Amino acid sequence: MTAHAKRRLAADNRRLLLRLAISAVAMFGFGFLLVPFYEKICEVTGINNFLRPEAEQGARAVGNTQVDASRSILVQFDANLHDLPWRFQPLQRSIEVHPGELVQVEYEVSNTRDVPVTGQAVPSYGPQVAGRHFNKLDCFCFAQQTLAPGERRVMPVVFVIDPALPEDVTVITLSYTFFELQGRNTAAAATVAAPVSGG
C-alpha cells in the first residue's frame, strides 16, 4: 500500500469513526427523548391516567348528578406517614355512600416537630379498579401542605363515586401517604413509587 493510499484510508476511517460516534451520542439523547415521548403516548391514549388523575376525573364528574340509591359502597379511610414526624389520621374510619352522591370527609394532621415542614400526600385505592371511578372534587392532596411548628389542621376530601363503578366492588379503601418535601431528598424519593402503584 502506498503512503498516499494509507493516508486516505486513515482519513476515511476517521470520518466513519466520527459519524458512528455521533450516532452513539445521539442514541444516548434518544434514550432521554423516550421520556416525553412516553408521557405523550400515555396522554393521547389515556393509559396510565394516574399521572394526573384528579384533574381529568374532576372534569368528568361535574356533569354527573344521578345518585344510584339502589346500592351502597363502604368506603374505608386509611392514613400513613413516610419518615415524617407528624400525626395524621382520618376523622372517620369508614362511611357508607351511594354511587353518585357527593360526600365530604375530613382528615386531621398535626406537625409534632418544632420546625415548619412541607409534605405532600399521595392517594392510592384498593381495589385498583376503583381508582378510576373515585372522583375527588377537592382534596388536600392536590397541594403541598406546609405546617408551622405544632400546627394542627383539619383538611377535607370531597368526592363522588362514579355510578359506573363495577357491580362487584362493594368496599373501597382510600389510603393516603404523606411524604416530606425538602427539596425532594433521596429518602423520600426512594419509596414514593410504591403507594402510588395501587392507584
Add this chain to the structure above:
Amino acid sequence: MAAVTHDQLQEHHHGPTGLMRWLTTTNHKDIGTMYMIFSFIMFLSGGVMALTIRTELFQPGLQVVEPEFFNQLTTMHGLVMVFGAIMPAFVGFANWMIPLMIGASDMAFARMNNWSFWLLPPAALLLLGSFFVPGGASAAGWTLYAPLSVQMGMGMDMAIFAIHIMGVSSIMGAINIVVTVLNMRAPGMTLMKMPLFCWTWLITAYLLIAVMPVLAGAVTMILTDRHFGTSFFNAAGGGDPVMYQHIFWFFGHPEVYIMILPAFGIVSQIIPAFARKPLFGYASMVYATASIAILSFVVWAHHMFATGMPAAGQLFFMYATMLIAVPTGVKVFNWVATMWRGSMTFETPMLWATGFIFVFTIGGFTGLICAIAPIDIQVQDTYYVVAHFHYVLVAGSLFALFAGAYYWLPKWTGRMPSESLGKLHFWCSMVFFNITFFPMHFLGLAGMPRRIPDYALQFADFNAMATIGAFGFGLSQLIFIAVVVKCARGSGERAAARAWEGAEGLEWTVPSPAPHHTFEEAPVVK
C-alpha cells in the same frame, strides 16, 4: 507469507515484554486473546454464582444462603454472564478473526481497541466488588427494574458505573468493527463475498451502537433518581416505573440479538466447512440477519405483556415478535440445507455447531410460545422463561462460542485441540445442559416463580434434578480448560495452515499459529 515460521514471528514482535506487553498491546490477536481469557474468567465467576443458586434450590426451604444474598446472586449472575462473559467473548472472536477473514493487517483503530479491552477489568472489579460493600451487590434483577433499583444501597451505584464503563467499551469495540469491515477489506473482497461471521458482526456492531447508549441513558436516569432529585421513575414526582421497563427493553431486545447474531455467524462458518459444501443461501442469510436486526427494534414490549398494555399494543408486539421467527427459520433451514447431501464429518467443532442448531431451535420455539400474549401472561416470571432464555443463551450463544473456539484453536495456538477431550466436553455439556434446563419448562408451566430462594414442595424433584445437572454442566467446563491449556502449551498434533480439510476463507491461508503480523500486504481476492 507462508514461509514465516514460529521462530521468525517471535523476532517479528518488538516492544515491551511481560505485563507491559499486554497492557500496551495494540495487536488485534493479543487483544482478542485477552478478551477471550477475560470472558472465560467471568464465565467461571458467573458459573459459581449459578451453582450457589442451584445449591440453595436443591431442596425446598432455606439452607445455604440468605434470601437477600440469593437475590444478589441472581442479579449478578445475569449481569456477569451477559456483559462480562458472552459479549466480550464475541468481541474477542471479532478481534481475532475479522482482520484475518477480510485480509486486513489489524483493526482500524488499534489503540482504541486496546482501550476498549482495558476498560473491562475495572468494570468487572466494580461489579464483583459490590458484593463486599454495605448492603451487598445490586439485587434488583439483571434488568434493574425501577422502583427497586432506585432504592438499593451503594452496590447498585457500582453496578450502574460498571454498566456505563462496559457500555463505553462495547461502543468503542463496535465502532472499530464497523470501520474495519467497511474500510479495511482486501481488494476484491466485496461485501457480498465476506464470510458470514463478518456480516453478522457488522450488523451486531450497528445494533450495539444504536442501543448501548439507550441502556446508558436508562441507568443514568436511575442514578439521578437515586441521588440528584429527579423523578423519572418516581410516581409521586410525576414519573413512572413502567417507563423504565420500556426504555430498558428498547435496549434489551436488540441486546439479545447482539448476543446471538455473532453465534449465527460462527455456526455459518463451521457447518459448510464440515459438510464440505458452500453455505446454502448465502444472500438470504445476510438478508435474514438484517431483518432480525431491524425487527428487534419493534418488539420490545413483548417482555412487558403483564404491565397492563392496551389490547392493540399486545397484538402488535405479539405479531411483530412472531414475524422474527421467519428470518430465524430461514437461517435454520439454510444450515440444514447446507448439511443436506454434504460429506459430513463430526469433528468437535461440527458437533457443537450441530448441537447448537438442535438446542437453539428448542429455545426458539419456546420463545415463540412466550410471544403469544395470553400464554405469556401465564408464564411471565416463571421458570418457563428461565428455561427459554437459557436454551437460547447457553445452548445458543455459549455452544456457538465453544464451536468457534474448537474451530479456530488451531489457528490461535498452532495445535489441534484434542478430539477425545473435545468430544467428552461436548457430550457432557449437552447431556447436563438438558438435565439442568429441560425440567425448568415443567416447573414454569406448573407455576414456579423465578428469582425466589424457596418453593413449594411439589417442585422439589425437578429442582433436585436441575441442581444435579447444573453441577455436571459446571464441572464439564473444566474439560475445556484442559483442552485449551494443552493446545497453548504446544502439546498435541501440529496444525496445518488449513487446519480443517473443508475449511474455506482467508484465515486458513496464513500459517498456524497465525504470526503476530498478518496481511501486511493485502491479499487479492478473486
